[in-house]
Amino acid sequence: MRGGRVRLLQAVDTELTADAVAWCPLRGRRHLLACGTYQLRAPGSAPASREAQSPPDASGPQTRAGRLYLYSFCGGRPAAPLAEAQRRDGAAILDAKWCHVPVAGSALLGLADAGGSVELLRLVESEDSSCTLQPVSSLGLDEQCLALSLDWSPGKLGSAGEQPLQIISSDSKGRLHLLMVHEEGSGLQRAASWQAHAFEAWTAAFNYWRTDVVYSGGDDGLLRGWDTRMPGTSLFTSKRHSMGVCSIQSSPHQDHVLATGSYDEHVLLWDTRNMKQPVADTPVQGGVWRLRWHPFRHHLLLAACMHSGFKILDCQKALEKQEAAVLVSHMMPSSLVYGADWSWLPSCSPQPGPSLAFPHSNERTRPADTATNKPLGPSLDHLVASKGEDHPRSPGTVNPLACLLPLTGEMSSNGSQLHTTAKAQDWDPDLQEANLDVSLLATCSFYDHVLHLWKWEVNGAQDPPHSQAEETAQCRQPVSVSQASLQDH
Template identity: 30%
Template sequence: MQTARHAKLDTRLGADSVALLGAAETEGQVTRQRAVVGTYSLRNDKGDAPYRDGGLLVVSATREGDVCSLSMEQEVHDIPGVLDVAAQTSPGILYAACANDSFLAFGDIDGEGRFLHSLQKVREVEDPNRILLSVDVCEDPGSDDAFVASSDSAGGISVYRAVKHGWEPVIQRDTHTQEAWSVHIDVSREAMYSGGDDGALVCYDWNTDIECFRLRKAHGGVGVTAVTKNMFESREEGEFHLWSGGYDDVLRFWDIRFTKQCVSEVAVGGGVWRIRFHPKKKDLMLVATMYDGFKVVRRDCSDHLEVLCHYQGHDSMAYGATWVPALDRGDQHVALTGSFYDHSLQLWTFDDNP
């Protein structure tokens, strides 16, 4: 399967997280999709204690005919290092998990995509020694509210209900004994899933206050760095499905009713940092594999997992990743990915036509 790079931007600081913002816009032959990039840099030039500078960038990914391009729209700097971002579509709110235990929200106050003009704090800094490592948001289908979850460097997990007047805490608990690298929230089951450097993959029901399961060696005892469900599957298809990745370089597919062993797995190399499902091709995954670029993985009808392609356009650690389905054309799928030490954002295509 072929890949091709179409555009590249310098993000100035390390690009560690990428998420789409709002719906795509089409005018004539031009389709445009906004995305946000979270960045940070670890620095030591302000005294003895290291600190993390951060930034948020809003970029436009555009397709006109066969040409795909990237352009910068907005930038905000001088905030704590951004470790992860997630976007709520209605209303338009961007959440950023930051260093120094700060959790920020940016609102699209005028509906024009200017997310970075309206900053609010989900919570003030609680523990400056904690770093927020991941964030996830899931809209409540039964209301206009949403649930937002974050995980931190001390193993803590927090869930908030986002309502019109602010954010109401639902739960805050220390779930892992080491860094909680990833969190995923499932409103339909009132459950959250998390993975930590202690090697555990955990499911917690916040309604009953019960830990549903704890797989202590889900990835052979090494850190679990990515946990997610495929939210593009129907409730009937994906209710019991869960995906995880770890420092063992393996992507695993689980049935949460039978957790003694995974349903299937595939070695992807490099360590799995993020797993992103294609909204229209629900069995196609974009996987950020840290030390070994980005991979596209497919799950077939018998649950077999296969690595279809390897994108090697980045020169350092592969972190941020998202599909850009509005720019797809036929069997050509568009991805937007970020890497750290070379502070690079790249727009590239994967041709799913053997």
Template identity: 35%
Template sequence: MSESETYLSKHIYTLFSFDTEYCADSVEWCPHKPNQNVFVCANYQLQVVQSEGEEKKRRLGRILLFSVKEHDSLILHQTIDTAGVLDQKWCHSIVNGYSLLGVVNSINMVEVYKLKSDKIEIELVTSIKNVCDCDDALILSLDWSTGVHGSQEPEIICSDSKGGIHLMKLVNNSLVLLNTWHGHKFEAWISAFYYWDTNIFFSGGDDGIFLKFDKRVGNQIVGKNQSHHAGVTSLHTSCFKENILVSGSYDENIRLWDIRNIKNEVNSSHMPGPVWRVKWNPFYENYLLAVCMMGGVHILDVEYSKIDIIGSYHEHKSISYGADWSYLDSECGEKNASKRSGIIATCSFYDHLLCVSKYVTDTRIHSQQSDLTDVQGTI
């Protein structure tokens, strides 16, 4: 180590907070202008009711549509009551002139909404029910195929609570189920495309396994990894670097992979809690957002040789489940012109708390003669 070195550290400050009433499990920012200040928060609430002397469970949900104006206001524009929502994702590219939101829920259904062009409101475009052949299945995750290559007929990959993986395509505003794979013994918590070649996709399950598929070879599994010591909960491929995949697990580890060899990890890092979601920053290739349930939300600087936590957020007192990078830059209101600052949204489950926060970069100088000191940023 040299006599003195410069370190960059992200400090995260809450701008807005909101009580979602129902348990909150997902937040997703719209990627498209002029609506990059718009995001959705998903809710999942298990309700136990007595009916004819028996306990019956109902899984309720809501989709909450918000917009933000930095330092000014958080506005709730729309509340859609629905079944319990397990995951939601905006399509990366505009389709037929609209921003599309994919939603999966607790009644075995995948839905696609569009953001209206005349006001901040979403409306249902299409849905497909009974995706899984089991009536009591929950659809747990989804991903769009459009991370690198846009399409007017994008595909969706989703996974379910019975271990199934399902591939569908949006054609003429209708979802068409293309194929189904049974990959896992228990819940398939996550499914994700390899964005550089969407013939390839991945899934992770509660059996501690993540799998690689290639739709060109039918229903066989083309790769299998058992490195994680508990359920694999999150997978995300990089839109900047080909062949790069990151995984997260209940075993409290994040692992970096080259998809050409998923037997041996490139790097790994032990996190402060079970990892529920990992998301690459949409503009800066090395930043990763990690949601660590009871261990907080963290910004990581990820390289082949190291994985460093450079910012942490602990305002959520319950299980942190959802987090996403905004496509806004906190300084100029447009997409990230600088990696020095930005906006994130996070949410937690039992305390039904949604937070919108700003991260800023502080420069710190390390000297062998003195300890590191925190430099307070300003909002």
């Protein structure tokens, strides 16, 4: 495989169908992994039915139950490096994200659930080094709706500054909700709500560089931009995706870069200064439910592609080829991959470094709004396998993706073409001895109730030996965990 080797380290039985995973990005807590589950149950069904379930939907009489797992990674236990630290039953979980900055000295995890609420949980660390997540605040978005997604305004390291801490969330009625987080993290307050889509608003995300701008994607097939200073004011509406838009993430490394994914089985990369046409279009043969930029390798993008498994895209040469290169395509038969996230562990990631600056855009105006009420794609409970059209990029479109180059020493020789995206506070001493060619990632699959832990080794790279300090920091919860049989997958 030209993209190196992917090895399965562990498969954990989550009992309920798993659909969201999130590694903690905060230093000293990067060994922690949260996993959210979603289960449709008929009245009177068993709490942890092992029968095949339908994917999440936004309607129907079933009871939607869920469970939040907290796991701790310990590289010193190669047979089972993930250990369960906590499980917490509640409403079905549609999305889970950690805040990238500590709040009142603590790590906060946000959940969007099927009860129509956004909930905040604080990480509590006891004297024996055990960790638990304890609820501190919850806010209902609307009656009779599902909270489908959430995103934090500080989506990159060193991004807090003087800006207020905010969350953007979307729901099954097509609405967006802007929430303010109290400084101590102990409360949520609604700042604004507005109708964004005619059908389910599957996803909403901040522009991490201009947090008064948010993006949303809906089952009406629209990708839209919004100015939160004037709630409900649309900056643009794009119909470039041919089916429902499921995933959006602003690049945490480089301004103006946005990635979107859809049921149409395409990943689009955009220059946010010109949203008329994407700068790159990559078919991935599966509906794209999650997208995650690598925390340190600025040019790598992880995609959870439902029935097509997960893929790792290299955006380095997207400018030349008008599509990203698929480095890794890992199929997972008889499962739907809904969640995927990169690990922030320093033993598995390179230190921050310079990246190419953006070319200047000639676009000075925002595209005009368009609107449609026609459903262009199926709801999540009616997934289809048909591929979307591969639309060519219009000539002359500015492509900012030349900036997303590998973090290598040779780049520094280009002098004025370079700028350093990592601020002083972003540099992490733990990353100085990092292995450039090894990454950990986690995925979760729907039908088989499994959380998978993977190691991606570029060109057969080997892990460096763990130091005693690393082992002590990472081995926090040596609790046994049920492991699914690999023969079943």
